[in-house]
Amino acid sequence: MKTYETTIIFDPGLEEARINEEVDRVSQSISQAGGEVVEVQRWGKRKLAYNIRKRRDGTYIHIKHKSPPELIGEMDRRFRLNEGVLRHLTVLAVKESPRAEEPGRAAEPAAAAAAGAAHATQSEEKV
Amino acid sequence: MAREGESRSFRRKFCKLCFDKVERIDYKDDRRLTRFITDRGKIVPRRISGTCARHQSQITEAVKRARILALLPFTSEQYR
Numbered sequence A: 001m002k003t004y005e006t007t008i009i010f011d012p013g014l015e016e017a018r019i020n021e022e023v024d025r026v027s028q029s030i031s032q033a034g035g036e037v038v039e040v041q042r043w044g045k046r047k048l049a050y051n052i053r054k055r056r057d058g059t060y061i062h063i064k065h066k067s068p069p070e071l072i073g074e075m076d077r078r079f080r081l082n083e084g085v086l087r088h089l090t091v092l093a094v095k096e097s098p099r100a101e102e103p104g105r106a107a108e109p110a111a112a113a114a115a116g117a118a119h120a121t122q123s124e125e126k127v
Numbered sequence B: 001m002a003r004e005g006e007s008r009s010f011r012r013k014f015c016k017l018c019f020d021k022v023e024r025i026d027y028k029d030d031r032r033l034t035r036f037i038t039d040r041g042k043i044v045p046r047r048i049s050g051t052c053a054r055h056q057s058q059i060t061e062a063v064k065r066a067r068i069l070a071l072l073p074f075t076s077e078q079y080r
Helices: A016-032 A071-082 A103-126 B005-008 B028-035 B053-068
Strands: A002-010 A036-052 A055-067 A087-090
Touching: A002 A036, A002 A071, A016 A036, A016 A055, A016 A071, A036 A087, A055 A071, A071 A087, A071 B053, A087 B053, B028 B053
Parallel strands: none
Antiparallel strands: A002 A055, A002 A087, A036 A055
């Protein structure tokens, strides 16, 4: 199962509760399909670079999730049908390289090195 | 006919993204992406910005995605 990033722009007119309801519905559909929600970001109301459906602002929700491929098509269909969704975009997530913080990078090599070492010792025993 | 124009202003350009060792351009990072689009909203060509091929292709993909999400404009009007 691959990791995806889905971004949704909701109509600014919808109140907070209604949007939370929509987000929960999406998260549930992900877990029901055997996927896993990694992270949900709420960017809140932002000014759009251009008007979408006569609206100047939109409430942004960003969901990083691991899901089966068939779910993506289904989610797309649902978003199209949903009046409250001004726009949505699902993208294959790329391994997030740490932009600002460096420690993330320091941790990775250590882990990789450990794994490498373990692997090496195993193969030696086999020989 | 004038020839001396372009050679005079040429100075070594370098890829700003390699400079601060950015590994992956993120389509959500609109603050950084705005540095690579003109005031009309167009993507700055490599020969002007001096970015390397690897980063330029990441930039174009990221800018196009950001435009879909209305983080960046497709075109910004200038009032004549």
